[in-house]
Every structure is written in C-alpha cells, then in structure tokens.
Amino acid sequence: MSKTYVSDWLGLTIGNSRLHWGWFKGDILTETWDSPHFSHPVTDLMPYLQPQISPSLPLYFASVVPQQTTLLLSLDSIELREILLSDVSIKGLYPTIGIDRAIALWGAVQTYGLPVLVIDAGTALTFTGANHTQLRKQTESKRSPHHPKTHPVTPAIPDSQPSSPTLFGGAILPGLRLQFQSLHQKTAALPSVSLSPQLPQRWALNTPNAIESGILYTLLAGIQDFIKDWLQQFPHSKVIFTGGDATMLSSLLPPQDAEMIVDPNLIFWGARAIVEQYSIYR
Ligand SMILES: Nc1ncnc2c1ncn2[C@@H]1O[C@H](COP(=O)(O)OP(=O)(O)O)[C@@H](O)[C@H]1O
Ligand SMILES: CC(C)(COP(=O)(O)O)[C@@H](O)C(=O)NCCC(=O)O
Numbered sequence: 032m033s034k035t036y037v038s039d040w041l042g043l044t045i046g047n048s049r050l051h052w053g054w055f056k057g058d059i060l061t062e063t064w065d066s067p068h069f070s071h072p073v074t075d076l077m078p079y080l081q082p083q084i085s086p087s088l089p090l091y092f093a094s095v096v097p098q099q100t101t102l103l104l105s106l107d108s109i110e111l112r113e114i115l116l117s118d119v120s121i122k123g124l125y126p127t128i129g130i131d132r133a134i135a136l137w138g139a140v141q142t143y144g145l146p147v148l149v150i151d152a153g154t155a156l157t158f159t160g161a162n163h164t165q166l167r168k169q170t171e172s173k174r175s176p177h178h179p180k181t182h183p184v185t186p187a188i189p190d191s192q193p194s195s196p197t198l199f200g201g202a203i204l205p206g207l208r209l210q211f212q213s214l215h216q217k218t219a220a221l222p223s224v225s226l227s228p229q230l231p232q233r234w235a236l237n238t239p240n241a242i243e244s245g246i247l248y249t250l251l252a253g254i255q256d257f258i259k260d261w262l263q264q265f266p267h268s269k270v271i272f273t274g275g276d277a278t279m280l281s282s283l284l285p286p287q288d289a290e291m292i293v294d295p296n297l298i299f300w301g302a303r304a305i306v307e308q309y310s311i312y313r
C-alpha cells in the first residue's frame with residue numbers, strides 16, 4: 032500500500048459526554064480541546080474548531096456514539112477517515128470493544144511500553160490492560176517411538192513478535208459524573224451534587240456529603256483493587272490514567288506500588304500511530 036504525505040491533520044474521538052479534538056502538525060500534537068456533541072447534521076465544522084484551524088484539514092475520527100457518527104458523516108465537504116478496530120494492532124480485541132478503549136490502549140503501548148494498564152475515567156470508567164503476546168509453544172505432534180520421523184520437522188512460525196501486544200482484559204463501570212447523575216435521576220429525594228475536589232468525610236451527616244462519600248470511597252477502593260490485582264500479575268507495569276476525571280481521581284488515590292501517570296492525550300498518541308501506518312508525516 033502506498034503511503035500519502037500528511038502535514039496538518041485533526042484527530043477527533045467522540046465519547047459519550049463530548050468530543051475530544053487534537054490538532055497535529057505532522058507527528059506533533061499542537062493543541063487539544065473538547066466540545067459538546069453535535070446537535071444536528073453538521074454542515075459547518077467551524078463552531079467546533081479553534082479559530083485558527085481550517086476545517087479543510089483531513090479529519091481522522093473514532094466514535095463510540097453511533098448517532099454522532101451519523102451526524103458527522105453528513106458533512107461531505109471535508110476529508111473524513113474513520114479509525115476502526117482493524118486499524119489497531121493489538122491482538123485479542125473482541126469485536127464489541129469500544130474503539131476509544133482500543134485507541135487509548137494502543138497509545139499507552141506506544142508511549143509507555145508493555146505491560147500496561149489504562150484507566151479511562153470518562154462517562155464510563157474503564158480498565159483496559161495489555162501484555163506481551165505469549166508465543167505459542169511449538170507443540171510437536173505426538174509420535175510413537177516405533178515411527179521415527181523420517182524428514183526434518185519445519186519449526187512452526189511464531190504467530191507474533193514477542194513484543195507485540197495482546198489485550199489481557201478489562202472492566203467497565205459507571206464513571207464519576209454518571210454515578211452522581213444516576214442517583215439523582217433515579218431516586219425521589221437525592222439532590223444533584225456537584226463534586227468537590229477534596230475527599231469528603233467518610234461518615235457523613237448530611238445528604239450531599241453522604242452521596243459524595245459513598246460514590247468516592249467505593250470508586251477509589253474499586254480502582255485500588257483493580258490496580259492491586261493487575262500488579263500482582265504484572266508487577267512492573269505502568270498504570271496510565273486518562274479521561275475527564277483522571278487528574279482528580281488519581282490525585283485522591285494513596286500511593287500505589289506502581290508508576291502512576293496521568294496522560295490526557297492517550298487517544299491522540301494512539302491515533303497518531305494509526306495515521307502513521309497510512310501516511311508519512313512532514
Ligand atoms: N464539560 C464537561 N462535560 C462532561 N464531563 C466533564 C466536563 N468537565 C469535566 N468532566 C468530567 O469528565 C468526565 C467525562 O470524561 P470524558 O473523558 O470527557 O468523557 P467521554 O470521553 O466519555 O466523553 C465526567 O465524569 C465529568 O466528571
Ligand atoms: C465503555 C464505553 C461506553 C466507554 O465510553 P466513554 O466513557 O469513553 O464515552 C465505550 O468504550 C463503549 O461503548 N464500549 C463498548 C463495550 C466494550 O468496550 O466492551
């Protein structure tokens with residue numbers, strides 16, 4: 032396949048809360064911003080772009096919100112390329128895994144190596160871990176000692192390079208804001224609570240604090256339990272937080288036995304590595 036040259040381009044991932052944009056000059060990410068979901072067929076990208084950015088740049092996008100994809104595809108005046116699961120070179124991705132999880136994991140593998148655990152604190156909070164692909168053991172077919180082999184056995188071709196990544200697995204739960212919203216929306220008496228940046232008192236004596244305490248302490252305990260389990264299997268793994276609540280949640284965790292990194296741009300590192308498969312940056 033021949034590669035095309037690419038200079039300026041836009042990366043876009045569509046999450047369940049909002050759109051995440053990145054402006055690249057070749058392989059350099061120069062600017063990122065978020066915008067609300069498209070609300071009607073998109074005829075003009077300008078309202079979603081920073082003033083200095085031209086809507087004529089090629090737009091590489093990935094979406095976990097099919098209605099938003101449909102609205103975006105109504106825009107026929109620009110060069111749109113959808114990033115698909117098949118573009119992500121990680122083994123074992125199951126067909127319904129979110130493309131945002133796959134791209135973020137690919138970005139983490141590119142940037143931080145293997146094994147790696149990504150904690151994406153977005154609308155949903157997801158854990159997604161990758162490890163080195165285990166080489167398949169070269170199993171020789173069983174032969175009876177009475178039938179010695181008569182020709183050399185061709186060694187099986189390993190199905191991957193030792194350093195290639197495989198999805199180990201993950202988990203999905205409601206994200207921070209969604210937990211607050213669901214309590215408010217599905218109960219008669221619980222108010223809408225806005226998050227405070229510090230840990231609340233665990234044993235609360237009023238309703239808003241009780242909600243905050245319940246959600247935050249159980250969420251943090253759950254995150255720690257997943258990290259602990261991951262590190263038992265992969266003691267030298269890095270743990271990368273991304274998504275809208277990454278900074279806040281990671282700052283509230285006590286120190287862990289691993290290098291913990293907050294990187295809001297994992298999806299863009301993943302997108303860049305994918306675009307690079309088809310292009311030469313200049
Ligand atoms: N303007 C905002 N809109 C939505 N969520 C926000 C906003 N600012 C901060 N957040 C936080 O970010 C989280 C959503 O993360 P984000 O990565 O933007 O979601 P997604 O990728 O699913 O669209 C919410 O739980 C919320 O607490
Ligand atoms: C889990 C998600 C809802 C997370 O979406 P987000 O919070 O980033 O908007 C999304 O990755 C998705 O729709 N996943 C499909 C199911 C799966 O990953 O197994």
Ligand SMILES: [K+]
Nearest residue numbers: 046131151153
């Ligand atoms: K996300």
